[in-house]
Amino acid sequence: MSSYRRPPAPVPGPASGTEERRPGWVRVVRAPFVLAARIHRPTRPDRIVDDAIRLAQIARTAIGLLAGLWLVLAYPLREGAGGVVDDKFTEVLVSAGLLLVIGPLGLAAFVFSARPPGPVFYRGRLRGPATAIGSLFATVLVMSFGLPYASMIGPLGALAGLFLFPFALASAVLCVHHAFRTADVHEVLPPLLSPVLVWCLFLVQLFDDAPVDAPLAVRVLFLVAPPLSVTALSVWELRRLRTSYGITLRRALGRDNG
Numbered sequence: 001m002s003s004y005r006r007p008p009a010p011v012p013g014p015a016s017g018t019e020e021r022r023p024g025w026v027r028v029v030r031a032p033f034v035l036a037a038r039i040h041r042p043t044r045p046d047r048i049v050d051d052a053i054r055l056a057q058i059a060r061t062a063i064g065l066l067a068g069l070w071l072v073l074a075y076p077l078r079e080g081a082g083g084v085v086d087d088k089f090t091e092v093l094v095s096a097g098l099l100l101v102i103g104p105l106g107l108a109a110f111v112f113s114a115r116p117p118g119p120v121f122y123r124g125r126l127r128g129p130a131t132a133i134g135s136l137f138a139t140v141l142v143m144s145f146g147l148p149y150a151s152m153i154g155p156l157g158a159l160a161g162l163f164l165f166p167f168a169l170a171s172a173v174l175c176v177h178h179a180f181r182t183a184d185v186h187e188v189l190p191p192l193l194s195p196v197l198v199w200c201l202f203l204v205q206l207f208d209d210a211p212v213d214a215p216l217a218v219r220v221l222f223l224v225a226p227p228l229s230v231t232a233l234s235v236w237e238l239r240r241l242r243t244s245y246g247i248t249l250r251r252a253l254g255r256d257n258g
Contacts, residue, residue: 032163033166033170037170041181043128043184064225064229071218074212075212096136096175096176099193103180103193106192107185110122110252114252118254122186125184136172140168179194187247188249194230195231202226206223210222
């Protein structure tokens, strides 16, 4: 039996009674994360949401986090804990920056490779990816050129910084995870773009020092495991889309009949 389900339809009015019962400070703290999620999560109502794919992605992320935690605890750090956190934050931002290039190029190649009326049809679905890309680009600009002058406007600038930092971090993570909402255009795009992103990040990390003083074999394993696991998961995801739902890249491009 297929685990496919339609995304839940939005419910008008307040999201839930639970949200109304939360203290005001909780809603304030959650605000940047909630806004980032609304911007970067796919919202096309007829897209396929496969529970098996979703759970596999969550499992891979959890295993990666646990493995990274074990690596940090098992071997001495080459720098302080603050430096490791800064490196991971930089890694997320680099991933987002790579996706700022790879995402539009991949979308353009997909749209213009489709046979008519595909290009017109898919261009109508570009609003979601354009929103995600524009939001992240604007956030980077504000963080780079606006925040250095925030102190000039007093407490308001400090409040803006307290909102922008978690919003920028959440946006960077979510835009990488959801591949700039490319699922709003077609389901095959996230598993096609994700391996390209992680292998590009792999090339960047080749020139970066490992955060821990671990044996060479361990460092190599932790360097190649993320791109290999993401690639394997993407291949499985494309296969599941084909076998369970008849979705293929050729069919998406209108080239299934030669």
